[in-house]
Amino acid sequence: MEYKTQCRILRGVGGLYFVNLASPDAHAELYPGTPSPLAGKCLLSRARGSLRTPDGGKIKVGDICEFIYTDNSFTEDGLPRDDSSGLPEGAVSAILQRRNSLIRPPLSNLDLLVIVCAAAAPAPATETIDKLLSVAEYHNIEAAVVIGKCELDPVRADKLEKTYRSALYPTFKLSCYESHGLEEFEKYIKSTLPGKVAAFAGASGVGKSTLINALFPEMKLEAGEISRKIARGKHTTRQAELFPLDIGGFLADTPGFSMIDFENFDFFPFDALPDTMREFRKHYGECRYLDCSHTKEEGCAVLDAIERGEIAESRHESYLSMYRTLKAKPRWEKRS
Numbered sequence: 001m002e003y004k005t006q007c008r009i010l011r012g013v014g015g016l017y018f019v020n021l022a023s024p025d026a027h028a029e030l031y032p033g034t035p036s037p038l039a040g041k042c043l044l045s046r047a048r049g050s051l052r053t054p055d056g057g058k059i060k061v062g063d064i065c066e067f068i069y070t071d072n073s074f075t076e077d078g079l080p081r082d083d084s085s086g087l088p089e090g091a092v093s094a095i096l097q098r099r100n101s102l103i104r105p106p107l108s109n110l111d112l113l114v115i116v117c118a119a120a121a122p123a124p125a126t127e128t129i130d131k132l133l134s135v136a137e138y139h140n141i142e143a144a145v146v147i148g149k150c151e152l153d154p155v156r157a158d159k160l161e162k163t164y165r166s167a168l169y170p171t172f173k174l175s176c177y178e179s180h181g182l183e184e185f186e187k188y189i190k191s192t193l194p195g196k197v198a199a200f201a202g203a204s205g206v207g208k209s210t211l212i213n214a215l216f217p218e219m220k221l222e223a224g225e226i227s228r229k230i231a232r233g234k235h236t237t238r239q240a241e242l243f244p245l246d247i248g249g250f251l252a253d254t255p256g257f258s259m260i261d262f263e264n265f266d267f268f269p270f271d272a273l274p275d276t277m278r279e280f281r282k283h284y285g286e287c288r289y290l291d292c293s294h295t296k297e298e299g300c301a302v303l304d305a306i307e308r309g310e311i312a313e314s315r316h317e318s319y320l321s322m323y324r325t326l327k328a329k330p331r332w333e334k335r336s
């Protein structure tokens, strides 16, 4: 018998794909697909032909795809059984509509970006945090801010918390060393993540791995299990990868357990910038000039809100920096 269902691409491995098949229970929100005997399983499979999205994009980690298989396609441990031509029978047969698509890191359908910084060691770089928040906003990705290592500099941690709360983002101040604030973030992430794909982003050394290991102990195990199953010796390029979590969602990472770095995130066109500043938006209609750039104009409602202490100055500094950078690069290459 042939089954048609949906799968999520977890990783690409030399022309093959490690996929998670739709499960009617744990991943119900992810895939409203047809129940099938292998529902919820993670399997190695190939793609039928060279698949493309409607706008010509290639298959990507995070893609939700149509998946066709037969009773004979897989062995009991979920490995592809070769047909007479030596190719596995179960196959990814179409890429479904994406809700977003990043080029760097190469990921599609990212739902939640958790931006991690440290109160100290390394010192927080608000400009990079703000750039990432704007990138998330532009790509329609939910975002949250975690201020870690807060025992090292409680005053700075408080200030960052105020900045990002007033920027209207869920904000968490915590210390993995002192187990302080962890429960609150754990409650948030474990109620938000089921059915979604999340990535933790932040500079190296801020404490992403420590935090993730504390919250999702299965991650270490899962990473080992996946690398054992996947063809040996093919870990040459750094590429995105999704780990299924026990709570029924996925965490994005690159091999080597680094979690997503700040450096190479996609940007967006200049015209889109003002709309990516969440707490600026409600003031735009109140500026004296219709074409106010909110950089230095008289009667700018954003600048007034900063003056009153409602918007953090550091957020506006980041805005100015992005404004200059994006203005100097008016055309961003558009591809999926």
Ligand SMILES: Nc1nc2c(ncn2[C@@H]2O[C@H](COP(=O)(O)OP(=O)(O)O)[C@@H](O)[C@H]2O)c(=O)[nH]1
Residues within 6 Å of the ligand: 148, 149, 150, 151, 152, 174, 175, 176, 177, 178, 202, 203, 204, 205, 206, 207, 208, 209, 210, 211, 258, 259
């Ligand atoms: N002081 C302090 N150090 C921490 C805390 N959490 C993690 N670290 C340390 O910070 C360093 C970097 O952590 P890691 O999780 O590898 O950071 P990553 O590069 O973002 O994954 C390690 O030495 C951790 O032990 C914390 O809450 N407080």
Ligand SMILES: [Mg+2]
Residues within 6 Å of the ligand: 208, 209, 210, 257, 258, 259
């Ligand atoms: Mg790490």
Ligand SMILES: [Zn+2]
Residues within 6 Å of the ligand: 284, 287, 292, 293, 294, 295, 297, 299, 300, 301, 302, 303
């Ligand atoms: Zn203005």
